[in-house]
Amino acid sequence: MNATPAWILVVIQSVSLYVATGLVKDAFSEIEPMYAAWYRVGFLALALLAWRRPWRKAVREQFPRLRESAEGPEGTSGRAWNKKGIHAWMTIVILGLAITAMSTVFYIAVDNMDMGVAVSIEFLGPLTVAVVTGRDWHERVGISLAALGVILLAGISFAGPSSGNFLVGFIAILCSASMWGTYIVAGRKISFSGRSIDSLAVAMGIGFVVQSLVLGVPAVRAVIWPRAGASWSLGPVGALKLVALLLCVSMLGSFLPYVMDQLIMPRLSSGAFSVMQSINPAVAVVVGLAFGEIPTIWELVGIAMVIVAVIVTFSGDRNPA
Numbered sequence: 001m002n003a004t005p006a007w008i009l010v011v012i013q014s015v016s017l018y019v020a021t022g023l024v025k026d027a028f029s030e031i032e033p034m035y036a037a038w039y040r041v042g043f044l045a046l047a048l049l050a051w052r053r054p055w056r057k058a059v060r061e062q063f064p065r066l067r068e069s070a071e072g073p074e075g076t077s078g079r080a081w082n083k084k085g086i087h088a089w090m091t092i093v094i095l096g097l098a099i100t101a102m103s104t105v106f107y108i109a110v111d112n113m114d115m116g117v118a119v120s121i122e123f124l125g126p127l128t129v130a131v132v133t134g135r136d137w138h139e140r141v142g143i144s145l146a147a148l149g150v151i152l153l154a155g156i157s158f159a160g161p162s163s164g165n166f167l168v169g170f171i172a173i174l175c176s177a178s179m180w181g182t183y184i185v186a187g188r189k190i191s192f193s194g195r196s197i198d199s200l201a202v203a204m205g206i207g208f209v210v211q212s213l214v215l216g217v218p219a220v221r222a223v224i225w226p227r228a229g230a231s232w233s234l235g236p237v238g239a240l241k242l243v244a245l246l247l248c249v250s251m252l253g254s255f256l257p258y259v260m261d262q263l264i265m266p267r268l269s270s271g272a273f274s275v276m277q278s279i280n281p282a283v284a285v286v287v288g289l290a291f292g293e294i295p296t297i298w299e300l301v302g303i304a305m306v307i308v309a310v311i312v313t314f315s316g317d318r319n320p321a
Helices: 006-027 033-052 083-110 115-122 124-133 137-158 163-191 196-224 238-267 270-290 297-315
Strands: 067-071 077-081
Touching: 006 033, 006 083, 006 115, 006 238, 006 270, 033 083, 033 196, 033 238, 077 083, 083 115, 083 163, 083 196, 083 238, 115 124, 115 137, 115 163, 115 270, 115 297, 124 137, 124 163, 124 270, 124 297, 137 163, 137 297, 163 196, 163 238, 196 238, 270 297
Parallel strands: none
Antiparallel strands: 067 077
16 A cells, blocks of 8 residues: 555545545435434444454553653652653544544535535635644635635525525534644644554544444434435335445545545645645535536636645645655
């Protein structure tokens, strides 16, 4: 996998993610988006934990300790808090919570707007990170272009007949954008730790536990007793079909993309990584066409402005990977 050019991995990752998103959108007639997100995160967490088995002694010893031995006064010994260990574990927890929250609100967003529009607006997350950490004109011009693109996309949608639904999706995708920015910052730190996939497994386990406190019981009920208006999930094996679909969505839309992120991030600067991911809105539009989502000309213009914004913003990145 390390011999494969990074841009090929990014294309595979993007296609896999948005095919999964298109599939799960068709399942929203059978299950609420938030509950579908619970299965997505859950299957991802279980798959990573089963694969990496972070409870093994050899794996546990790679993680930083929260406490360490320390010499006290007059030669006495004791245990002191390890600041580096605390910081590393905080990063893992933040990563898990960010991915969990991002997955949940993203599904709410795409239930109320087209994929291409949602992904374009979501890029405000990484662009904002670039503006906060950047120091030259690229970031300022980029965020200005992106803002104009988002205003265009939002204005067109708010003027449409389903503006109320779009408002819900717009708020959700802005939340998802903030979580994407958080994920990029925490994910890059994890990717250089030397235990990136193991840390990702632990992070997702934590995120799934927290998410289950709120969505676990209703999500299970939603499969056993489908929502009003459900169709094919009401059949004799409908629940099994729905769970199988959500498992497939989780593997294509979460497991593969997030694992590939940890392989790609150490090989690229933050700028190169983000520029490559600027294909995401275009891929989302193309995949959306296959699922019956037809963008207007002005929506395509707004999406193109966001893509250009990403390229401009990160074209000046000279930070080593």
